[in-house]
Amino acid sequence: MSVPAEAPAGPAVGVDVGGTHVKAGLVDAHGRVTSEAHRRTPARTAAAAVVEGLVVEVVRELLKQVPPGVRARVPVGVGAAGFVDADRGRVVFAPHLSWRDEPLRDTLEARLGRPVVLDNDAHAAAWAEHRFGAGQGESHLVVLTLGTGIGGAILTHGRLQRGRHGLAGEFGHQQLVPGGLPCECGNQGCWEQYASGRALTRLAREALRVGGPAGAGLRAAGPGDDLSGVTGEHVWRAARDGDPTSRRILAEVGRWLGTGLAGVVGSLDPGTVVVGGGVSGAGDLLLDPARETLAGTLVGRGHRPVPPVLAARLGPRAGVVGAADLARRRDPASSPSTAGDR
């Protein structure tokens, strides 16, 4: 397995397929997005082919902007929200889309007439942070993506660790509270119920429901008394303006983040933890309590370094940038296990 010392310098297309949007970008060798294209993802009941069609559309739209002489050599990388078997190029299961063991890579390669690299969206985003963002230069990295839930990725020795079936990094469903809050996965008390965007909105709704002065700052930040309209962003905007309720909510979610992180760091011993995804927009109001809890509960504390917990730097484009860079590199050594491995 030879690793190219330098990836090719030309542009690549990265596509990020989520539950609500297909985002794509033309990405240069420095991780800069020079052009973008978007589509809304149809309802989860839509046929698999509909989403595939949207991916083909955005890729073609971006390829038109590449000089004809280079166009044929532009690689395409796709990061998809779901269980992705990167090695076999299949989406095994996508909770927010209708893909079930879908041979997406082969389908896209046939329709686009070029090689396509397929990976999980959280893996792609983590790769981008490792290459161009907050995890640059760190060979042992854990990246958490805090959105509605908690996604994640593990890098060791500078390579994505995908596990036996490409499913590694699903940190969000560790049980932290026996008999706790019900989770979409069918269990109760999963970490992501306490330390994700879902936790922020749940706590914000509770504060608004109580009414009175506790919810005043939140109401002023946007949602009014609309319980269903409150978002994580309302919470951290109000927190930045000094609202004590919103600060308490971020601190509570941050402490849960740190509690789960102590388990992850104890298990994996990364040199750095990067926290990305929409919720990481809350910044240090969320991350400081997480850092404090991690430092105060990590096994062996006092006899070992506590890894820094850094905010991701690439924002919502991380998935696009990472997918493009994975495609540009096509590093066989960062693929998941192959049959020969076993």
Place this chain on the structure above:
Amino acid sequence: MSVPAEAPAGPAVGVDVGGTHVKAGLVDAHGRVTSEAHRRTPARTAAAAVVEGLVVEVVRELLKQVPPGVRARVPVGVGAAGFVDADRGRVVFAPHLSWRDEPLRDTLEARLGRPVVLDNDAHAAAWAEHRFGAGQGESHLVVLTLGTGIGGAILTHGRLQRGRHGLAGEFGHQQLVPGGLPCECGNQGCWEQYASGRALTRLAREALRVGGPAGAGLRAAGPGDDLSGVTGEHVWRAARDGDPTSRRILAEVGRWLGTGLAGVVGSLDPGTVVVGGGVSGAGDLLLDPARETLAGTLVGRGHRPVPPVLAARLGPRAGVVGAADLARRRDPASSPSTAGDR
């Protein structure tokens, strides 16, 4: 980093340094222990040099049994209970011994006049199970060592993953119960308080304390009414003889084992899980409830394979066998991160 396709065929010495014993063996290239030597470890207050002296003693004792012509080439591997920086050859912290940032490898090399490989004892045991035991042929492996606590190791692509500082695999201190049982690490509700030898003895003592028919089977298995004398072995012996209380205890500990495993498997996606250590002597009475809980709670169940959970095969010699094999191979690619990695 070149990996020797075949390790040298000669014997190697493996040493397993625990809180109570120094165990050593002469191990052939097939993982067979051809000769053994033991010492009791002195109290944890004993000077570091005392334990080092015991290691030197057992190694010399075993080397005498090797033909003089071969003796100079016999490598030595040491697995030590504690935080080991394998790359720098140091025991960073050993909770049951007086080592604190101790340059054990260099000290032993100087005293023994030959190269010494130093690693964590759970890593050494896991390596043995991968090479010669229940994890043979599996490149993506998680090995749990259930003793008083829970130790562990991660192999991906057939290599030990030690993390940034050599401390990966400390699974036992994930919080599973907020405000739960106090743990030696200073936290509460750690996994190892619910799914280790300590959990077995705690539940057995409770049953004996209650008295009456519930504790009858356990009392008959050995400890009588001696609460302080009850061990995990009493529990599984009584369970095998059909004692319902002991079976209930093993099932409860097994379910906690499965609950934590669901988090580990979700995070790492191993192809196989191997459970070793003293407590694994309980066999399927412990492992079946763990398997059931894992299969019933793993994220994405129904859309992914659930890895088999196998009992370790090498028993209490795993640490000795693994340390010897790591020394024989001295595979630089399975060392922890080096400075150049970063």
